[in-house]
Amino acid sequence: MMSKGEIHAARASRPLRASLLLGLLLLAGLGLSSCQAPSEIDLPLTLEATLLPTATSVAPTQPPPPPKTLVICMRDEPESLYLYSEEVLYGPTGAEANAVLQAIYDGPIDLVGGAPRAVILQSIPSIDNGGARLEAVAVNASEVYLNPLTFMPDNLELGSPYLPSGCRDTGCIQSYPGGEVLMDRLVADFRLREGLVWSDGEPLTAADSVFSFQLDAHPETPTTKYLVDRTTSYTVVDERTVRWIGIPGFMDPEYGTNFWSPLPAHLLADIEPGELPKVEAAARVPVGWGPYVIDSWSEGSLLLSPNPRYFRSQEGLPAFDRLLFRFLAGDGRAALQQILTKECDLVDSSLFEGEGLAWLADALELESEGILHVTWGPDVALARLDFNLDPIDGVRLLSDVRTRRALTFCLDRQGLADRLTYGLGVVPENALGLKGVVGLPGLPAYDPQAGAEQLEAVGWLDQDGDPSTARTALGVPDVRGGTELALRLVTGSSALEVTLAAEVQRGLEACGASVQVVHADGASLTAPWPEGAIFGRSFDLALWLWPAYPQPLCEAFAGWEIPSSGNPFGINAGGYANPGYDEACRELRWSLPGQSSYAHALERLLNALAEDLPSVPLLQPPRCVAHRSDLCGVQMEALGASDLWNLESLDLAPACP
Template identity: 25%
Template structure:
């Protein structure tokens, strides 16, 4: 929904193998002597961060980089269980209303100042400040009282039971000493962040790269890798050429690259490919403030007119599965029994006719009140999968009398000028799926302001009530019933055409060792990745903290 630390994350996406998957093509022996320090990991990305103050960003590129600079109080481990991060331990009261965090002592910000409970309290106050333009405030508005009991104890009390409470404290904690009393929107931290994480910010060259260096004082031990470079390469084909040429070490492969362009001996010797189910889905979303899409029958017709199997086989090459709602198939919140929309052009035409769309002038395009049924699908530059998906949708909709244009837009402009301002008709995008099934920020009618996540302007009073109930109980069976009902409503109303759940297809240069695929993927233990001394390619000239 690639938008967040573990919230939602717009885009960046990712089932056929078991959770966690494994190395598809082991390039070299996994063990190469004891871990040692040194070398640089260069990662390729089609997107550039927008803001490295995480609470102000809703794109996956920002959160991917910021996730190496900042920490939360808690995090998900390799088995997707919540464990302490900046909190050494925590206690939840029997009522579930009070959480007490015992913070790690001796942790320092990258500028040398000590981390304390005052920073956590400052972060909380910033989140609930109405002047803070963040999409993630809602979780923290549930808090009745937050207090720093002492420098290393932070306690939070909730007004009512709030199921996502503990997970919400995975949010990046901000340096109060650098932000308090200042306008966060004008803070230099947006481009020169200071955190507590395993890597220290060094440089950001717009349109080119972000450079991080190891934190020698990181509380979990310094990373073995000296530097992490995040290279911005807006085209996946160019990125793949850079990978093969040695310009980058790590990227997400497209299905075509994974299945057909990497199956030769030299590539397998030099790279390790991985495949595992993504906690993500891709969708076609409608701007529901657009008159064309206000009629549910029109949205249902579009859903019937799209052949998802054609997209999964033709674009994903079978490396994914059909999406039927906002949850990953096989998880406890996923409802397998919702209404489905198998490809049916006849049904699509019938629904469009019922909604008043007919071809009155014989030009092959439906019209209503003299207005032809035309609209534009926008998606982001550099994602060939989405572009090809749009082309298939364009062709299928033409067959039922709808004229579709496709517009590919550079990522930053796409988000700021079109998504956040709602100046679009329809869009192909993706969300990362969080471990807790709470989807309030994406679907509740109150979250449709500019910059918030319900940018399609969806409104349904029953869904609003269910979303509120779902976060007020800790009983998993009760929550399952609630989220199953939400999925039934979304399937009937079709605010999104849910398209597919892709597989994650990362590739890493084979000199990197210590990679251990798990339910959380492969980067959860990035600080443990290392390169044997004899295989190291890059040396740091100097490092200053």
């Protein structure tokens, strides 16, 4: 689930620096157009009568051009720039902080089209290119491994389930008999590019990445420790190479990205990890290897200049002499006007969060007039409508798949994308957000008449002939006769969720269901069992946003993830339980992309979701930035660290390629 958090109150005022800079640029242009050559100069005469020399003109001295400046406008001023601070990791200004960090750190790995791309590494290690390998390793009692049933790090004890080397399915899982057994583990080597240096001139080495890992692993660092706990070792091989070794049994499909972003050990190693969030060298003026360095940070703005030691400087990058971040603390529509007045060159998506998509109509109209440009791509968030198959109150209105399929006919998913996102949204193919999977049965297309007919066939009857009242049950499995098809829909309170919930309510009520919409704030919406509005399992329908990862989070519908008193942090809130799906999900987790077992498991679980319909994927909304029409290189990536993931490549041109 995706909790965006409350947006903090406005703190930043419009900076004087940007206004002065704009004025200087305008004045410089006027000054150049009004320059005139100086008048002729008479040379002094000698006492002798001589011929006067021809008068000459002195070439005017042209003033230097103004600095080429890129002005990026965002919502709130970052509270910290330290990678492992709570403010960057979980705070309401984390998106803005990550945008600024794209200027200071380039990469180290970018996600482009869902695939990792090396930035400061020579390549992304893989089994195919020899940078990674799967190896059999001897494991003894009490050693740490990944339990294949719980998917948690565990100590190997007598009777513990484990996957022997080469095992990828439930048929070969074994119980530990004692002694030494062979399991598989992943090893990946990450090699840095040659000649990398920090912006202060010190060499950037593999030891800086290991230092970052050690900080992440420290108990005073507020990170999740998910990957740390699944790591046997992360060590320096040589000055430019670091090696990651996973715990036995951990088949991480994203092993090629298990590289810790370097931090400058020469500056920070003597500081206690718990103190680093308070240290200016870590939180306010971090040293990096990226295209820019921080010049000054005043309230409301952050000014940077090119890093002369940037490893791509020989390519003419970055293209700007100055980079100015402005923090407007205002609304997106007002920010659009500042593109028109040249106070902003680019307005990032942080200024549009919380406003839904109403601002998009204004932006697209301005784009049609050639005033600005809107660059967009699918957001990482996927709006999903989950059916509760087993609510705690025992009234299982939606336990019959025929009812769920009938209601799905009543949802105009393509219409939602067209109306709410002006055609920019994506209608997901499946509840896990995977794209381009061929050969799967499709979800029911919008057909409210078919939906109403199927509800009748199941036993949900319109007994009073009044379409404005709810249908009632007659012979519906698991439902007492006369029970109304009255559904409680729980969702968040963001503008997008409010709009989507109203559309879902309208569609379902047109088919004869009664829908009560309940809006909850982010904290109560995703609180764990039993208090949570969703994880407490007291809803009929849950409309919420989930991340669409390139590697599917199949556990979202796994039976072992149903929230309960024995499993309060389970994430399968709808109570979907299908042993075949669970087996496929386990086998997917025991395999790696590219292996036949992985492809087979993926096909099985996606077929199960299509047939059983525990959830309907509604919409993947667009994530947009607005910018001046001649700003080239802006590219949105759903899984990118920021809207500005390729900041170093931005430039101005009369016509963008």
